[in-house]
Amino acid sequence: SSGINAEYGGHISYSTKRRLKKLLTKFYPTVKLNVVFTRGFRLSNMFAYKDRLPLSCRSSVVYYTQCAKCGPSAAYVGKTKNTLHERFYSSSGHLHPSSKNSALLGHLDSTRDPECEFIFRDIKILDTAKHDYKLRYVESIILKYEKQNLNTQERSIPLNVV
Numbered sequence: 001s002s003g004i005n006a007e008y009g010g011h012i013s014y015s016t017k018r019r020l021k022k023l024l025t026k027f028y029p030t031v032k033l034n035v036v037f038t039r040g041f042r043l044s045n046m047f048a049y050k051d052r053l054p055l056s057c058r059s060s061v062v063y064y065t066q067c068a069k070c071g072p073s074a075a076y077v078g079k080t081k082n083t084l085h086e087r088f089y090s091s092s093g094h095l096h097p098s099s100k101n102s103a104l105l106g107h108l109d110s111t112r113d114p115e116c117e118f119i120f121r122d123i124k125i126l127d128t129a130k131h132d133y134k135l136r137y138v139e140s141i142i143l144k145y146e147k148q149n150l151n152t153q154e155r156s157i158p159l160n161v162v
Contacts, residue, residue: 056085
């Protein structure tokens with residue numbers, strides 16, 4: 001048994017399929033031909049199905065950010081159910097001036113270097129999930145195996161790995 005994929009071209013596709021099978025049976029009677037038609041070119045195949053949300057509107061993500069000057073030596077991994085904009089700029093967000101216990105602001109305060117900054121558009125989304133517990137597991141795994149020096153917590157959820 002052999003098979004081929006052919007682009008569907010309307011009604012002529014079926015007559016071509018019959019002719020191919022007859023021709024193959026005439027010269028190779030023991031071989032069974034299976035022809036599978038696939039969709040051909042469509043304009044819709046050239047475009048994404050959905051528009052991508054801007055970075056600031058993305059929610060339920062595990063993210064990575066690093067200082068523009070210090071690089072990976074001043075990196076942070078976190079998770080949020082809120083939008084990234086809320087996580088970074090709300091009253092308790094990472095970069096809000098009145099935020100207490102922000103590891104990112106702590107880095108900026110400790111270095112006192114005007115070139116140190118966390119650039120919002122450079123945030124990398126590492127993973128997404130519909131449920132918070134999945135975000136917490138992903139964040140915990142990343143924190144365990146990819147130590148970031150700005151993270152003060154070791155994990156988001158206990159990992160009972162043998």
